[in-house]
Amino acid sequence: MKKLVKKLSLLLAMVLMVSSLAACGKKESTTQSGTSDNEASEAGTTETETKEPVILKWIQIGGEPNNLKAAVEAMNEYSISKIGVGVEFVYLDWGIWGDRVTAMINSGEEFDIMFTNSDKYSAAVSLGAFADITDLLAETPELQSMVPDLVWDGVKINNKIYSVPTYKDSSQTQYWVWDKELVEKYNVDYTNIKTLADLDPVVRMFQEEINAGNITDAQYAFNIAKDGVNGLLINYQGPLDAIGVRYDDSSATVVNVFEQEDIAESLSYLHTWYEDGIINPDAATVDRGPSWVIVSSGQGFPGADVSWSAGRGKDTVSNPFAGPIYSTSSILGSANAISSSSKYKVEALKYLELCNTDPVMRNMLAYGVEGVDWTDNGDGTITRSADCYSPATYSQATFFTMYPVAPNAADQWTMVQEWNEKAEASVLLGFSFDRSNVENEMAACDLVMSRYKQELYTGTVDPAEAVPKLYQELTDAGLETIRTEYQNQINDWLAQK
Incomplete structure (x- = not known):
């Protein structure tokens, strides 16, 4: 009797196993061949719920x-x-x-x-x-x-x-940022100041007031650090500061940046200010200037005065002098x-x-x-x-x-987005330079630039003398090889557009 029970139990287990396997096979098969909408939905829901994120x-x-x-x-x-x-x-x-x-x-x-x-x-x-x-x-x-x-x-x-x-703020805009109190006290028409030539009579007036003891918070009307005027070269894009393409030059020709009329004029004004005691004499060696200055250049956007005022500890007013410009570098910030x-x-x-x-x-x-x-x-x-x-x-x-952070205005980012819509695209927007063929020349020219740029950008040296010497040393270091490679890549890129 016991043997019979064992045989029946074994037979029942085998039947259940086969039935179970058949049921599993039937579920996979019907899913593949097509179940009812409800069955498929339930299967999909279960699968989604158990899926690991x-x-x-x-x-x-x-x-x-x-x-x-x-x-x-x-x-x-x-x-x-x-x-x-x-x-x-x-x-x-x-x-x-x-x-x-x-x-x-x-x-x-x-x-x-x-x-x-x-x-x-x-x-x-x-x-x-x-x-x-x-x-x-x-x-x-x-x-x-x-x-x-x-x-x-x-x-x-x-x-x-x-x-x-x-x-x-994917487009780049450069602003003159002013101390609001001094602008109002001296009736500075800051909204019409764009170039260093426009700025010249104003910084001279402020330096006279400093020298007369009427402004006691500053020694120099144009106090800068070794990088000079922020955004000075905004209109040019190049592999080195010394060469580049002007953003609105439809021919996309690589030029000597420091010899262009707008940059040469700016460098000349900086040197004159340095010689006349308007720029601090240690500018070329200072990593960072004071937090409060009468006027400086900054990259910004509408509403940035809130941040600038907080950084300086006094209210500021500002006005753009260049941009907005969309460039590869501004977007790839x-x-x-x-x-x-x-x-x-x-x-x-x-x-x-x-x-x-x-x-x-x-x-x-x-x-x-x-x-x-x-x-x-x-x-x-x-x-x-x-x-x-x-x-x-x-x-x-x-x-x-994003929500703006108080005390910024609630429409801060709306203003920036609208400002972007006014931006002009650089002729080289989307172009990226592959420097692999000129790595050695780039390294050599970077070394030359490092010896000149701080004194050039702060007015410490006379650009009439320094710029020709700079370009001669750059040429000896391989500048023309870089220029040719850069121009050729631009030409190839333009041909594919």
Whole structure:
């Protein structure tokens, strides 16, 4: 009897096993050959619910922000619920970012997204480190339409797109920034001052007032550091400061920048001011000037006086003297590229789309957790908390879905976006120079420039004497080889447009 029971039990187990296998086979088969709509929907829903989220590795610039863990947890909870994708950040401090990124690219170290800029972008593309996302952008139509065509042009190499540009103050504009109190006291018509020639009688008047003891907060009317006038060469794009193409030259001819009429005139005025005691005598050796000055040049945008005033500790007024200009370098001040070896290229692009187009995601990425890192003022602006999460927002995504930070105006980023729309495109917008054929000549010319530029840019030397000597030394170092290579690449690029 026991033997019979054992045989029956074994037979029943075998029947159940076969039935189970048949049922499994039947489910797979019907899914492939076509189930009812309800069955397919239920199967798809179950699969989606159990799918693990993709966690991307994003290389960013700057020190690791405070409260990073809580901010990332909040961001990931939101982004995973939206697109099934989260992120982990690797922050590379300001001083090491450049060398570390180069090492990562050369070694093939894994990442999914990387902040990049004009210093690293074209070299990384030439090494095959960044993915071509030209066709992938069809997967992210909101992102593609949000960024203007001119801005996409700025990140193209050989008509291919290898990064998502950070659409913000992407055009370059240079401003004269003034102390408001002095402008009003002396009735300075600052809105009509564009060139150094326009500025000349005003800085002379201020120097006379300083010398007479009527202005006691400054010794020099035009106090500058060794880099000279910020944006002095804004109208030229080149491989070296000494040669370049003027942004509006339709012939795209490479010229000697310091011999052009506008730059030669500016250098002459700087030297005259230096000789007349209007510029501080230590300008060529000073790394950074004082926080408060009577007038200076700054790259900015509408509404930037709020930041300039805070930095100087006194109210400022400003007016543009050059730009806005879209150039390859202005747009490539910030971009984010996807690794060519990433397993999640589409997911990475969709994550960047969310960061750029979704205001909730963008503000978390920029400011962290509401109620902890920032509070909503209810007027379109926010106030940040002490010791808050504070990454480099310029390196992440667009500004145009972000809340402005008080005391900036609620329409700060709207004004900047409208200003961008007025920008003129450089004739070289989208052109990137491949310097690999002239690396030795570039290194030699960089060394020559390093011996001249600080004294030239601060007026310490007479440009009538220094500029011819500079160009002779540059020629001896291989400048003409660089010029020929640069011009040939421009000509080839223009022929393909």
